[in-house]
Amino acid sequence: MAHLVAPSLLAADFRRLDQAIELVNTSEADWFHLDVMDGSFVPNISFGQFIIEQIAAEAKKYVDVHLMIDDPARYIDSFARAGANGITVHAEACTHLHRVVQMIKESGAKAGVALNPHTPVSILENVIEDLDLVLIMTVNPGFGGQKFIYHSLQKVRQTAELITVRNARAIIEVDGGIGLQNAQKVLEAGARVLVAGSAVFGAEDPAGVIRELKAIAPNPIAYV
Numbered sequence: 001m002a003h004l005v006a007p008s009l010l011a012a013d014f015r016r017l018d019q020a021i022e023l024v025n026t027s028e029a030d031w032f033h034l035d036v037m038d039g040s041f042v043p044n045i046s047f048g049q050f051i052i053e054q055i056a057a058e059a060k061k062y063v064d065v066h067l068m069i070d071d072p073a074r075y076i077d078s079f080a081r082a083g084a085n086g087i088t089v090h091a092e093a094c095t096h097l098h099r100v101v102q103m104i105k106e107s108g109a110k111a112g113v114a115l116n117p118h119t120p121v122s123i124l125e126n127v128i129e130d131l132d133l134v135l136i137m138t139v140n141p142g143f144g145g146q147k148f149i150y151h152s153l154q155k156v157r158q159t160a161e162l163i164t165v166r167n168a169r170a171i172i173e174v175d176g177g178i179g180l181q182n183a184q185k186v187l188e189a190g191a192r193v194l195v196a197g198s199a200v201f202g203a204e205d206p207a208g209v210i211r212e213l214k215a216i217a218p219n220p221i222a223y224v
């Protein structure tokens with residue numbers, strides 16, 4: 001199955017948000033990736049459902065919302081109403097992860113769970129069958145432009161194994177420090193969705209980088 005590219009608008013020029021939206025709509029990109037940060041779960045504050053509603057109104061592609069917020073259960077319905085097609089919460093931010101996953105599904109959005117770099121994949125063992133997506137953070141969340149944590153490759157492999165063993169349908173997304181230099185490796189480890197912020201919006205030719213990311217042909221037997 002072909003992989004997907006999800007530019008992270010966190011790295012876009014917000015004075016020209018219309019151009020960033022147009023880029024995702026008209027390029028080979030597959031998804032909008034929208035990072036919500038609350039200044040508590042992560043040190044930064046980004047944007048919330050009001051901005052997402054404006055973006056979603058213009059989006060012609062899947063809107064993938066990554067909630068880096070404490071106790072996300074409080075906001076699932078409002079992000080779904082704002083136009084999120086998929087909502088991903090952090091396992092570390094949910095006391096009742098199973099319940100939050102059910103809330104996402106009831107809202108009509110696809111359900112994802114994200115894991116910080118230090119969080120073991122085993123935390124997903126009792127929810128994996130309910131998930132549409134597992135987001136493996138390949139940097140510590142909160143900032144764009146950080147260096148890819150190499151150890152994440154092993155976590156992507158472990159997640160792929162858990163999904164296979166359980167015959168689950170979840171796909172794996174990777175986020176943080178992803179670009180042309182490591183995309184092939186993460187895809188070969190089992191990732192299906194590449195989130196890329198600075199690699200896309202920091203490039204002279206963002207549409208060209210998206211095209212190159214889409215053109216990567218992972219070796220299917222690289223990970224056995």
Ligand SMILES: O=C(CO)[C@@H](O)[C@H](O)COP(=O)(O)O
Binds near residue numbers: 143175177196198
């Ligand atoms: O969630 C996050 C950061 O917490 C990411 O989505 C970043 O926005 C990715 O940015 P790059 O590392 O690709 O610049």
